[in-house]
Amino acid sequence: MNDQIQEVDILDQLEVYCRSCGEEIRPDAKICPKCGVEQTRTALKNPGLAAVASFFFAGLGQIYNGEIGKGVLLMVVQVITV
Numbered sequence: 001m002n003d004q005i006q007e008v009d010i011l012d013q014l015e016v017y018c019r020s021c022g023e024e025i026r027p028d029a030k031i032c033p034k035c036g037v038e039q040t041r042t043a044l045k046n047p048g049l050a051a052v053a054s055f056f057f058a059g060l061g062q063i064y065n066g067e068i069g070k071g072v073l074l075m076v077v078q079v080i081t082v
């Protein structure tokens with residue numbers, strides 16, 4: 001029953017808010033167009049989930065290419081570096 005909620009959370013990652021004024025800005029915006037404050041990745045609404053998602057997708061990319069061992073290794077390496 002939580003499937004729908006999780007799906008919304010993933011979509012929410014596409015929305016980035018200014019760390020200073022809270023204005024919604026483009027995910028790739030380096031500076032808030034409203035207040036001019038420089039943005040960092042911590043401006044992500046859910047940085048933890050984004051990290052987990054990118055961690056899985058990076059390894060899955062390798063597995064889809066048939067390089068399962070390499071994909072798993074990549075996941076392990078990313079766990080260590082995170």
Ligand SMILES: [Zn+2]
Pocket residue numbers: 018019020021022023032033034035036037
């Ligand atoms: Zn701002």
